[in-house]
Amino acid sequence: MAAVAQPRPPQDRKPVLISKIDSFQDVVNTAVIIPKEDGVISVSQDRTVRVWLKRDSGQYWPSIYHTMPAPCSCMSFNPETRRLSVGMDNGVVSEFTVSEDYNKMTLARSYQAHQGAVTVVLFVLEMEWVISTGQDKSFTWHCSESGHQLGVYRTAAWHILCISINKLFVRFDVETRHAFVGEHSGQVTILKLEQDNCSLVTTFKGHTGNVTALCWDPVQRVLFSGSTDHSIIMWDIGGRKGTAIELQGHNDKIQGLCYAPSTRQLISCSADGKIVVWNMDVKRQETPEWLDSDSCQKCQQPFFWNFKQMWDSKKIGLRQHHCRKCGQAVCGKCSSQRSTIPLMGFEFAVRVCDECHKSITDEERAPTATFHDSKHTIAYVHYEPTRSWLLTSGMDRVIKVWVYTHTHTQIN
Numbered sequence: 434m435a436a437v438a439q440p441r442p443p444q445d446r447k448p449v450l451i452s453k454i455d456s457f458q459d460v461v462n463t464a465v466i467i468p469k470e471d472g473v474i475s476v477s478q479d480r481t482v483r484v485w486l487k488r489d490s491g492q493y494w495p496s497i498y499h500t501m502p503a504p505c506s507c508m509s510f511n512p513e514t515r516r517l518s519v520g521m522d523n524g525v526v527s528e529f530t531v532s533e534d535y536n537k538m539t540l541a542r543s544y545q546a547h548q549g550a551v552t553v554v555l556f557v558l559e560m561e562w563v564i565s566t567g568q569d570k571s572f573t574w575h576c577s578e579s580g581h582q583l584g585v586y587r588t589a590a591w592h593i594l595c596i597s598i599n600k601l602f603v604r605f606d607v608e609t610r611h612a613f614v615g616e617h618s619g620q621v622t623i624l625k626l627e628q629d630n631c632s633l634v635t636t637f638k639g640h641t642g643n644v645t646a647l648c649w650d651p652v653q654r655v656l657f658s659g660s661t662d663h664s665i666i667m668w669d670i671g672g673r674k675g676t677a678i679e680l681q682g683h684n685d686k687i688q689g690l691c692y693a694p695s696t697r698q699l700i701s702c703s704a705d706g707k708i709v710v711w712n713m714d715v716k717r718q719e720t721p722e723w724l725d726s727d728s729c730q731k732c733q734q735p736f737f738w739n740f741k742q743m744w745d746s747k748k749i750g751l752r753q754h755h756c757r758k759c760g761q762a763v764c765g766k767c768s769s770q771r772s773t774i775p776l777m778g779f780e781f782a783v784r785v786c787d788e789c790h791k792s793i794t795d796e797e798r799a800p801t802a803t804f805h806d807s808k809h810t811i812a813y814v815h816y817e818p819t820r821s822w823l824l825t826s827g828m829d830r831v832i833k834v835w836v837y838t839h840t841h842t843q844i845n
């Protein structure tokens with residue numbers, strides 16, 4: 434009997450560990466996979482910039498080992514031009530060109546971009562800009578050809594907004610020259626950059642903790658933000674309807690977000706080492722606003738602050754809860770059930786009222802994400818879409834390279 438070819442569900446795929454690199458003296462702050470090469474570039478707190486190439490033995494060996502004057506906090510690599518921009522703890526950004534065989538790197542220029550540690554550096558080829566943010570709470574961009582500073586953003590309003598900022602995370606949308614800056618306060622700020630000035634477009638807030646990761650999907654025009662509050666928010670900027678969908682699938686702070694446009698998957702990593710791969714092909718709904726009521730909207734029993742009804746009916750006041758599906762204010766007894774609601778972003782079981790619990794079908798309960806364990810505390814994550822490779826670097830000073838594949842695939 435001929436086997437019927439079934440399309441494989443995404444649950445069939447998972448990250449399979451293919452390599453480990455573990456000879457660092459300190460944490461690797463950023464590492465990226467070199468597309469089309471069997472190579473990795475790393476910058477570390479141990480002040481080294483290293484390029485690793487896979488040898489015949491299957492092991493990664495450094496083809497470049499370069500020591501910088503200060504710990505390296507961040508890096509950006511452009512594969513087309515092989516330009517490598519390294520940000521350091523002393524506020525300096527250094528730009529290198531890596532040779533075609535990845536055996537040599539040549540310094541092009543260095544400049545003092547910030548007064549404190551550089552937190553993010555980003556090279557934008559289309560504009561020849563090197564964008565960086567620093568612990569000095571400034572956002573600056575330099576011309577990568579001349580090394581001249583083109584602009585800096587540090588207005589009075591910025592200071593008020595960012596009074597508690599110690600880390601900024603930024604992503605850049607080339608087409609419209611908008612920069613998204615995630616802040617310590619939980620806000621995301623959108624800046625519009627011109628050649629030599631920039632203006633504040635808007636700020637929005639949805640997180641209750643610091644924004645720790647941002648990822649922009651230029652096709653769908655959706656921004657993903659991750660936070661120390663364990664949640665991810667998907668901001669539909671292109672749709673212009675103000676939709677913001679929360680994704681709940683982590684139990685620790687979000688450390689990295691990557692988007693795979695070809696498979697429409699969002700990959701998120703949290704500090705506890707968990708990797709969640711979200712299927713973004715499904716249509717999710719926003720969670721309802723929580724309704725206010727002085728009594729349970731199911732059984733009409735008064736909540737504890739409703740003294741009058743408590744007195745009149747000689748009832749004991751109850752604590753108010755909210756059904757995550759319908760948003761109604763309900764008592765504990767009327768919301769004793771828990772359910773996942775993946776189409777609202779809840780991959781974990783949450784409180785629902787008894788009525789909603791009955792109405793949720795098994796199909797609606799089916800997970801829309803897969804959960805994996807990297808088995809190290811993730812500090813940084815990078816996804817290389819052409820081969821579906823994933824890189825995680827950990828607080829344990831180890832880089833792990835994974836291939837995201839069907840579980841039965843043999844890796845050589």
Ligand SMILES: [Zn+2]
Pocket residue numbers: 729730731732733734763764765766767
């Ligand atoms: Zn009730």
Ligand SMILES: [Zn+2]
Pocket residue numbers: 756757758759760761785786787788789790
């Ligand atoms: Zn309900």
